Every structure is written in C-alpha cells, then in structure tokens.
Amino acid sequence: MLADLVYKTILKDLEKRIFDNEFPAKKLPDERTLTSQYGVSRSSIKRALNVLANEGIVFKKRGSGTFVNPLYLKNRSLFNYEGSNLGVTDSMRANGKRPGIKVLDFSVIPATKEMQTDLFLASEDFVYRIRRLRLLDDQPVMIETGYIPIKIVPELSRTIVSGSIFNYLEDKKNQTVTKSFLSIEAQPSTKEDQELLNLSSNEPVGVMSGIFFLDDGTPFELSNMRLHYKYMKYNALVELK
Amino acid sequence: MLADLVYKTILKDLEKRIFDNEFPAKKLPDERTLTSQYGVSRSSIKRALNVLANEGIVFKKRGSGTFVNPLYLKNRSLFNYEGSNLGVTDSMRANGKRPGIKVLDFSVIPATKEMQTDLFLASEDFVYRIRRLRLLDDQPVMIETGYIPIKIVPELSRTIVSGSIFNYLEDKKNQTVTKSFLSIEAQPSTKEDQELLNLSSNEPVGVMSGIFFLDDGTPFELSNMRLHYKYMKYNALVELK
C-alpha cells in the first residue's frame, strides 16, 4: 500500500527483526551503523526508530543506545491496543458480533454557525442530519447523530445511510476517513437514552463527539455518539510529556 | 525548562497565537513563510507543526495549507494528557485550580496474579496499595487506587504519597514517568463513589485504568481512577488505520 516509503520499509524490517529475536542483547545497532547498513540517510533511520519508540517497542538512551523493550516481547498483547475505532461498523464486526443500523432520521438542514466553523462551510451550505441507532446482535448500543456537508456527498440517500457511510465512501468514491478528533466523556442517561438503549435510570452513557476527517484533511462529519456504557471502552497509549 | 529548543519555542508561540485567535480565517501561514518569518529552517517549522497536528490542534492539507482545528479550542479538557503535562497533579494545576490530595489508604499487600503479569513481578513480590481522593479547590473529583511495586521505590512513605508521586520520582530519584496505557470507560456510580465524590445516584463516574511506565520501559504503577463525570473529558486524535 503505502509501504514504499523509505522510513516505513525500515520500520517494518526492524519490527520483524525484533520479533525474530535478532537482537538477543536487546540492543539495536547504533543509528550511524543502521544508516550505512540500510544505505539511507540517518533522518530516515531516526524517523523509523521514533515510531518504534512511540509505540513502546523500543526505548532510547542518549549516549548508550537504542534498546528493545523487554516487556513488548513478553507481554505483547498489552501493547496491541486498538486505537479505538468505536463508532465504525467495521470495528463492531471485528468484535464478532453482527452489526445493525436503524435510521431514526435522515434530513437536510442549513448548517448552523457551529457547523460552519467545524466543517469549514459557508453560510449558505446545507448538511445532512443523520440520526441512527446502532445495534450489535439486535442489542441497541449507540445513538449516533451525524452532520455531513451535502457538497461532499450530494448523492447520499437513506439506503446508503442504512449501511456504513465510511465503507460507501471508500468503495464508491475512493475516499477514506483516516482521522478523527474525539472528545470522550461520561454523562447520566436521558429519558431518550434509556428508552433507545434499554438503560435503567442510574445507568450512564459514554459520549464521544468530534470530527471525522477525510485522508486529505477535509473535515467530513460532525458526530455525536451516545453509547451504552457497557459498550464504550477506549484504549490509548498516552505520552506524558 | 526545556523551552530553549527552537522547535519548542515556535511550537509554544504558534500555540499562543492560535489561542489568541490570531488566525481568524483558521489558516496558518504556509511553511515557507513561517520559515522566513521565524528565521529558522523549514525542518524546525515542520517539526513544530507536526506536534500541533498530532495533538489535534491543527490539521494539514497538502496543496492547500495548515488549518486550526476549531473543535480543539472548545474542548480543552481537565484531564488532558496530551501536551506538556506530567501526572494527574500537574494536569490539574495546569487548569488554574488548586489541587489537593487526601490519602485514604496506604498499605502493603502481596501482588495478585494480575499485578504480577501487568507489573512484571515475581510471585513473592509485594506492592504498595495507595488509595487517594483528589480534590480541585476542595471539591472531590477523583478516587485513585494505585499499586506500585515495593522494589522500585522501597522508601515510599505516607508523606510522599500525600503529594505527587511522579514529581517525587523525578526530583529525588531522577526517574520519569513518560508513558501510560489507559483504558477509558463510563460506569454507574457506586455508593462509595456517591459519598466521596458528592454524586447523586443517577450520576456516573468516568473510569480510567491502566499502567504507567518509567522512561526505560519499566511498568511502574497499576492505576484505577474513578472520576466525577463532570471532570472527565478526554481528547484524542484517533487514526483509523
């Protein structure tokens, strides 16, 4: 796919070598040696090593070298966190359960001031308002309200919206949603939450709201997801700089 | 502190300019212009912009420019681990409120099976059990239960634990906690949550649990944090690979 980038090639090769236990002393060759071994610039080596370090696979010590994180080999599952694709059809299917979608609302409205700034729209632009209930094995798990600019997908229909919009984009329009900026919090459930998600009054919802971006950086969807609390689990590897 | 680095200086300046709304059109100057304006190399500009992009503060579109993420301004959170925060104590202080700690329990127990795998311990190892109530301006906001291997900090005391453990490590032992693996979810509040955090029965807690690592990759603490729901807002830039 995109593996023709120099630093990615080296990244993958180093990763493989680490798992093949090619560095039993837990110490990688120094950067200058790697530079000449791979025949690339030191910047590319550093870039690859930085990715590995950020993923917790190696750690670096100035003056002494780059080392394999012993924990990574022994307890690899710990580091195999899912960057959390909650809210995407695919990640639900990955869970082994059968996903379902019930469209609660599909309409077109003028973009509010807030949407104009968040989605980079002009004042005369319109957006779809898409409200869906998501199910897993017929169990309701999430109320999703999304706003998508008409001009990005003018042909959107209720039928398309009954499935995965992201998959539609990828299959039919060759555009990919690769990034999102999400804000995650907990809230008491509202009456509507309780009815739609089968919650009792003391049970909360997890709220994930934010923007989904296309791979070219265009803000694509403004989304608000209210999840049954048992179905929200967000994993993250966090840097505490 | 470390702000004498070129890219960090620019990073902070750009951050300030963004929050001062110096780019009302949400578009930053292009990289080459920034390069000549700041009188530094384009690499340094790129590095600063990349940090901003990774934090979700800006996003970039090749061919068109670099833009401010409008949502970031609205969603700056209390427990924001991104950016330049150290531990929980520091990230609270960063918000302008006065942090407080009340120690609920400080004891030593044998490591459970789970702790043994997560903290990389042997079956005969012991851990501190540290239970603390965290306050902001005297308001209780979080119940924190942490488990730390004795052998890492044999001299830990109730006094030390009344302050920031991470700061103690950094000041006195020259060790830094740089990473954590966190799992974030929502739960109904328990009786104890309600009493300690002043919650009513329908109000939930946000739960953040996981492992904190030292900079050399050693797992340092197994932690469980139950937050008053109003104080938990977690921002994340998510890559949907």
Added chain:
DNA sequence: TTTTAAAATTGGACCGTATCAATTTTCAAA
C-alpha cells in the same frame, strides 16, 4: 460563460552535514 490545461502554491519525503549533550569507555595518575 464554461471548460480545460498550464502554472503556482503548499505540504511531504528524504538526503547529508554540523554541532551538541548524555553516557560509556579508556587510561593515566594517585
């Protein structure tokens, strides 16, 4: 006016170099 193709703009990848800072190694002096 609309369409289309060329040009300019703008971020991305990569290279090679110089200098600095933390750590380890070496080796002479005590």
Added chain:
DNA sequence: TTTGAAAATTGATACGGTCCAATTTTAAAA
C-alpha cells in the same frame, strides 16, 4: 587497585537543500 579526567560513543537538534504530490489559481481556449 582506585580514582578521575579525557576521549569515544551515541542519540538529539537544527540547518538547508532536492525532488515530489496534491491542490488551487490562472489564463487560454471553446
């Protein structure tokens, strides 16, 4: 043998350059 300063090692920061790719702008053609 032990100590301690100098040297070597090794990652970090920064510079400035080349070429490329996606997008927008410009301007000519229809």
